[in-house]
Amino acid sequence: QSVLTQPPSASGTPGQRVTISCSGSSSNIGSNAVNWYQQFPGTAPKLLIYNNNQRPSGVPDRFSGSKSGTSASLAISGLQSEDEADYYCAAWDDSLNALYVFGTGTKVTV
Amino acid sequence: EVQLVESGGGLVQPGRSLRLSCAASGFTFDDYAMYWVRQAPGKGLEWVSGITWNSGSKDYADSVKGRFTVSRDNAKNSLYLQMNSLRTEDTALYYCAKASRVGDSRSPLFFDYWGQGTLVTVSS
Numbered sequence: 116q117s118v119l120t121q122p123p124s125a126s127g128t129p130g131q132r133v134t135i136s137c138s139g140s141s142s143n144i145g146s147n148a149v150n151w152y153q154q155f156p157g158t159a160p161k162l163l164i165y166n167n168n169q170r171p172s173g174v175p176d177r178f179s180g181s182k183s184g185t186s187a188s189l190a191i192s193g194l195q196s197e198d199e200a201d202y203y204c205a206a207w208d209d210s211l212n213a214l215y216v217f218g219t220g221t222k223v224t225v
Numbered sequence: 226e227v228q229l230v231e232s233g234g235g236l237v238q239p240g241r242s243l244r245l246s247c248a249a250s251g252f253t254f255d256d257y258a259m260y261w262v263r264q265a266p267g268k269g270l271e272w273v274s275g276i277t278w279n280s281g282s283k284d285y286a287d288s289v290k291g292r293f294t295v296s297r298d299n300a301k302n303s304l305y306l307q308m309n310s311l312r313t314e315d316t317a318l319y320y321c322a323k324a325s326r327v328g329d330s331r332s333p334l335f336f337d338y339w340g341q342g343t344l345v346t347v348s349s
Contacts, residue, residue: 117269148333152270159320159339160270166333203270207333214286215260215272
């Protein structure tokens, strides 16, 4: 049961900037770091952003993350066709026995 | 190269049991906490369970608490999920994931590597 809310879809043309929002509460995003995962159809999720705004090695710098209060955002600048995927935000939740909660997921269409 | 390979999934009747395994390689297994995450067909991701490096702490989602048991064998570089009293709503692709952090033990965990998953179908 997702407690982080994301828009179900987002779209853009190649080269555009797309932003995905992730809304939570004081017990999760408000007090813990946010991570983002990218998932292509039929494949496992891949870590895209950790600790709100850090990119693992190999992730292009057109992906960026930010957090403010109880919300977070993932921005994809210079959108490319290979960015078409599902994106999930996630965070630890202090009120639910240290559960790790995922967002509802956003399908990005290019 | 980090590899996580899940196995043990299959078709099982409601009320029955299944044991999933995750074989890890390419990293020092007993240095890291490990987790299970599932994804029902066409749905989003759901955290299921986690276990610390030394099995000292185990956590479960409310949806599986009392029915699922996570364990690990560091000598075999393996993670397990014993699933009892299975329900139709447990039908999902089950992923194992390696947890990591940057900094000291107070730094937040994130899942930096995932297996390809093993499918569990609960149906009569």
